[in-house]
Amino acid sequence: MNRVLRAAGRLWAVPVVLVVWELVTRAAEDLSFPPPTTIAASMYEMWLTGPAERLWLTEAALENIPASVGRLLAGWLLAGVIGIALGIAMGRLPLLFRFLDPLVQFARAIPPPMLLPFFMALFAIGPRMQINVIVFGIIWPVLINAGEGARLVDRQHLDTARVFGLSRGQRLFQIILPSAMPKIFAGLRVSLSLALILMVISELVGSTDGIGFQLLDAQRSYDLPGVWGTIVVLGVLGYVLNSAFLAAERRVLSWHRAAKQTT
Amino acid sequence: MIGRRLLDSKPLCGALGAAGLFCVLEATGRTGLISPIVFPLASTVLGRAVELATDADFLLDVVSTLGAWALGLLLTVVIAVPAGFVLGTLPRAETALRPILEFLRPIPSLALIPLALALFSDKFDMKITLIVYAATWPVLMNTLYGLKDVDPLAKETLRSFGFGPLSVLWRVSLPSTAPFVATGVRLASAIALIVAISVELLAGGSDGIGVFLIEVGGSPDAMVYIIATAIWAGVIGLVSDSLFVLAERRIFRWHTARTEVV
Amino acid sequence: MLEISNLTHTYGSGPSAHNALGGIDLTVAEGELVCIVGPSGCGKSTLLRSIAGLLRPTGGQVVLNGSPVEQTPDNLAVVFQDYSRSLFPWMSVADNVSLPLRRKGMDKKQRKEAALEALEQVGLEGAGAKYPWQLSGGMQQRVSIARALAYRPALLLMDEPFGSVDAQTREELEDLTLRVRGHHNMTIVLITHDIDESVYVGDRVVVLSKAPAGIVGDLRVDLPGPRDQITTREHPDFVHLRAEVGRLVRGMRSQPASASQ
Numbered sequence: 001m002n003r004v005l006r007a008a009g010r011l012w013a014v015p016v017v018l019v020v021w022e023l024v025t026r027a028a029e030d031l032s033f034p035p036p037t038t039i040a041a042s043m044y045e046m047w048l049t050g051p052a053e054r055l056w057l058t059e060a061a062l063e064n065i066p067a068s069v070g071r072l073l074a075g076w077l078l079a080g081v082i083g084i085a086l087g088i089a090m091g092r093l094p095l096l097f098r099f100l101d102p103l104v105q106f107a108r109a110i111p112p113p114m115l116l117p118f119f120m121a122l123f124a125i126g127p128r129m130q131i132n133v134i135v136f137g138i139i140w141p142v143l144i145n146a147g148e149g150a151r152l153v154d155r156q157h158l159d160t161a162r163v164f165g166l167s168r169g170q171r172l173f174q175i176i177l178p179s180a181m182p183k184i185f186a187g188l189r190v191s192l193s194l195a196l197i198l199m200v201i202s203e204l205v206g207s208t209d210g211i212g213f214q215l216l217d218a219q220r221s222y223d224l225p226g227v228w229g230t231i232v233v234l235g236v237l238g239y240v241l242n243s244a245f246l247a248a249e250r251r252v253l254s255w256h257r258a259a260k261q262t263t
Numbered sequence: 264m265i266g267r268r269l270l271d272s273k274p275l276c277g278a279l280g281a282a283g284l285f286c287v288l289e290a291t292g293r294t295g296l297i298s299p300i301v302f303p304l305a306s307t308v309l310g311r312a313v314e315l316a317t318d319a320d321f322l323l324d325v326v327s328t329l330g331a332w333a334l335g336l337l338l339t340v341v342i343a344v345p346a347g348f349v350l351g352t353l354p355r356a357e358t359a360l361r362p363i364l365e366f367l368r369p370i371p372s373l374a375l376i377p378l379a380l381a382l383f384s385d386k387f388d389m390k391i392t393l394i395v396y397a398a399t400w401p402v403l404m405n406t407l408y409g410l411k412d413v414d415p416l417a418k419e420t421l422r423s424f425g426f427g428p429l430s431v432l433w434r435v436s437l438p439s440t441a442p443f444v445a446t447g448v449r450l451a452s453a454i455a456l457i458v459a460i461s462v463e464l465l466a467g468g469s470d471g472i473g474v475f476l477i478e479v480g481g482s483p484d485a486m487v488y489i490i491a492t493a494i495w496a497g498v499i500g501l502v503s504d505s506l507f508v509l510a511e512r513r514i515f516r517w518h519t520a521r522t523e524v525v
Numbered sequence: 526m527l528e529i530s531n532l533t534h535t536y537g538s539g540p541s542a543h544n545a546l547g548g549i550d551l552t553v554a555e556g557e558l559v560c561i562v563g564p565s566g567c568g569k570s571t572l573l574r575s576i577a578g579l580l581r582p583t584g585g586q587v588v589l590n591g592s593p594v595e596q597t598p599d600n601l602a603v604v605f606q607d608y609s610r611s612l613f614p615w616m617s618v619a620d621n622v623s624l625p626l627r628r629k630g631m632d633k634k635q636r637k638e639a640a641l642e643a644l645e646q647v648g649l650e651g652a653g654a655k656y657p658w659q660l661s662g663g664m665q666q667r668v669s670i671a672r673a674l675a676y677r678p679a680l681l682l683m684d685e686p687f688g689s690v691d692a693q694t695r696e697e698l699e700d701l702t703l704r705v706r707g708h709h710n711m712t713i714v715l716i717t718h719d720i721d722e723s724v725y726v727g728d729r730v731v732v733l734s735k736a737p738a739g740i741v742g743d744l745r746v747d748l749p750g751p752r753d754q755i756t757t758r759e760h761p762d763f764v765h766l767r768a769e770v771g772r773l774v775r776g777m778r779s780q781p782a783s784a785s786q
Contacts, residue, residue, distance in 0.1 A: 241369075
C-alpha cells in the first residue's frame with residue numbers, strides 16, 4: 001500500500017500531462033496532433049485486433065515487431081562479440097593498439113547514417129544490409145571500452161596471476177575479461193540504444209517489414225495516429241530493452257558495485 | 264634498436280596502420296579478389312576525396328550541413344542548460360517531470376522524422392527542430408548530473424557568509440557544473456551531426472551532405488562518391504570532437520573528475 | 526635453497542636511469558624465515574619482484590632450488606601488501622584460494638577441499654562463500670595468506686604483508702605467520718620497513734641500504750621461542766637487536782661488539 005502511494009506521488013504528473021494533452025488536442029482539432037485516446041485506439045487497431053488463438057496480436061504485429069527486434073539483437077550481439085574480442089586484443093597488445101587506434105578513432109567519428117547508402121549500394125535492401133549497418137554503426141563504443149578496460153587491468157592482479165602460474169587462457173578469462181567487464185557493459189549499453197536508432201533508420205530507407213517500415217507506411221498513407229502510435233511503441237521498446245539490460249548488468253556486475261562501495 | 268625506437272612512435276605506427284589498410288584494400292581490388300566494380304579501388308576513392316575538397320557543390324553542401332549543425336547546437340545550449348538548471352534547483356519539479364523524461368528519452372529521435380515530415384513544410388526548420396530535440400538530452404542530463412555533484416560544503420560555506428541563494432547558484436553551482444555541461448555539449452555535437460545527415464538523407468531538401476549523397480546515388484560510380492563523402496564526414500566528426508576535447512581540457516584544467524552520462 | 530648472486534637492476538637508461546639494486550648477494554637456507562628490512566624506496570620491492578620472476582634483473586642471478594629463475598617459478602607464492610588489489614573481487618573467497626591450484630593438476634573436489642583446509646588454518650572457516658570485499662582488511666589479508674598456503678610453495682615471499690592493516694590486526698597476522706610456518710616447514714622471505722616486526726618474526730634480519738640497495742647488515746635473531754607479543758618484545762636481546770637494526774637502517778655504523786656474524 002505504501003509503495004503504491006509512493007509511486008503515485010512520483011507519477012502524478014503523467015496522468016495530468018495526458019489529460020491536458022487530450023483536452024488541448026481536442027480543442028485544437030489539428031489533424032497532425034491527434035488526441036492520446038485516438039492514438040491509443042489506433043495502436044489497438046494496428047496491433048491487438050487479431051484472433052484470440054494468437055493472443056489477439058494482428059498479423060502486422062507478429063510480422064513487424066519480431067523482425068525488427070530480431071535484427072536489432074542480431075546486430076547488437078554480433079557487434080558485442082566482435083567488439084569485445086578486438087577491443088581486448090588491442091587493449092593487451094600495445095603494438096596492435098598503436099597501429100589500429102587512429103583507424104578506430106576515425107571510423108568511430110563517421111556518423112553512422114553515412115553507412116546507409118554504402119551498405120545499400122553493397123548489399124541492396126534487406127536484412128543483410130540492415131544488420132551490417134547496425135554492426136558497423138554500434139561496434140565502436142564496445143570496442144573502445146573493452147580496449148580501455150583490458151588496458152587498465154590492475155598490474156597487481158596480473159602479477160598475482162603470474163606468480164600463481166595461471167595460463168594465458170586462464171588469465172584472459174579469469175582475470176582480464178572480468179576486470180574489463182564494467183567498462184564493456186558501459187559500452188554495450190551505449191551500443192544498445194544506438195542499435196535501436198540504426199534499426200529504425202535502416203528500416204525507414206530500405207525494408208519491406210519491421211516497425212520502421214510500418215512507421216513509413218503510416219506516414220505515406222497520412223495515418224497520423226498510426227505514426228504517433230508507432231513512435232510510442234518504439235519508445236516502449238527502447239525503455240524495455242534498456243531496463244532489461246540494466247537488470248542484467250546489476251546481476252553480472254554485483255561484485256563491482258559492492259566492491260566500489262566498500263573500498 | 265632503431266626499429267624498436269620507431270615502433271615506439273605513436274604517430275608513425277598510426278600512419279603505418281592507415282597505409283597498411285590502404286595497401287590491403289588496393290591489393291584486393293587490383294588482384295581481383297574483390298571486383299573494383301563492387302568495391303572501388305582505395306586509390307580511386309582517395310583521389311575522389313581529394314577532388315571533393317575543391318568541388319564547389321560538395322563544399323556548399325558541407326557548409327549547409329555544418330550551418331544547421333551549429334545553429335541546432337547553439338539553440339540546444341540556449342534551451343537545455345537553463346532547463347537543466349531550473350529542474351536541478353527545483354527538486355519537486357524534477358521528481359514530477361522525471362517519469363515523463365524517462366519515457367521520452369528512449370524514443371529514437373530519428374523515428375520522429377516521418378512525423379516531422381507531416382508536421383513541417385519547411386525542411387530547414389524540420390532539420391533544426393529534430394537536431395535540437397535529439398541534442399537536448401545529453402546536455403540536459405549532464406547538467407542535472409553536474410548539479411547533483413556540486414559540493415554541498417562549498418554551498419554551505421558561501422551561505423554561512425551570508426550569500427543569498429542566487430549568488431550561491433552563480434558562484435558555486437554554475438562553475439562546478441560547467442565541466443559537465445561541456446561534456447554534454449560535446450556528446451550533443453556528435454548527435455547533432457548524425458541527426459543533420461540523417462534528416463537530409465531521409466527527407467531530402469535543397470542542400471546538405473545527405474542531399475549530396477542522394478544526388479550522387481544515381482551516378483555510375485556512386486560507391487566512389489559515397490566512400491569519399493564518408494571519409495570527409497569522418498574528418499569533420501573527428502575534428503569537431505577533438506576541438507571540443509581540447510577546449511574542455513583548456514577551460515577546465517582544474518576539473519579532474521571527468522565523468523559523463525549518456 | 527635460494528641463492529642470489531650479484532643481483533643488480535637499473536630502471537630506464539641514459540641520464541634518467543634509476544639504479545635500484547647495486548649488487549646483492551644473499552643465501553637463504555631451507556626452512557628459514559628471513560626478514561629483509563630497509564628504508565622506504567630502497568629497492569625492496571625490486572628485489573622481491575626479481576626473486577618472484579616478475580621482473581628480469583639487468584644483472585646477476587637468482588637461483589631457486591638449483592635452477593635459475595627466469596619466469597615465475599611454480600613452487601613459489603607471494604603475499605602482496607595491497608590485498609584489495611591482489612584478491613579478485615569478482616570471485617568468492619574460496620574461488621580466490623583455489624584458483625591457483627588448477628596448475629597443480631587437482632580436480633574440482635580436491636581444490637575445494639584444499640581451499641577450505643587453508644581457510645581453516647588462517648581462522649576463516651565458513652567464509653568461503655563470501656566475497657573479499659565483504660571482509661575486513663585483516664581478514665582479506667588472511668585470505669591471501671590462505672591462498673599462498675593452499676598452493677604449498679617451497680618459498681613464500683611476503684611483500685610488506687601487514688603494512689595496510691591496523692596495529693592490533695598486524696600483531697595477529699604476525700603470530701599467524703609464525704604459526705602456519707610451523708605446519709608447513711616453508712622457507713619464507715618477508716619484506717618490511719618495520720624494524721620491530723623484522724626482529725619479532727625473523728630468524729634472520731637482512732638490512733638493505735638506500736638505493737642502489739646493498740646489504741649493510743645480516744643479523745641472526747636468537748630469541749627464545751615460542752615468540753610472544755608481550756614477553757618477546759621486552760626481552761633484552763630483542764631490545765638490543767632492534768636498536769642494532771635501527772642503526773643499520775639509518776645508515777649509522779654498527780657497534781663492533783654486535784657486528785654481523
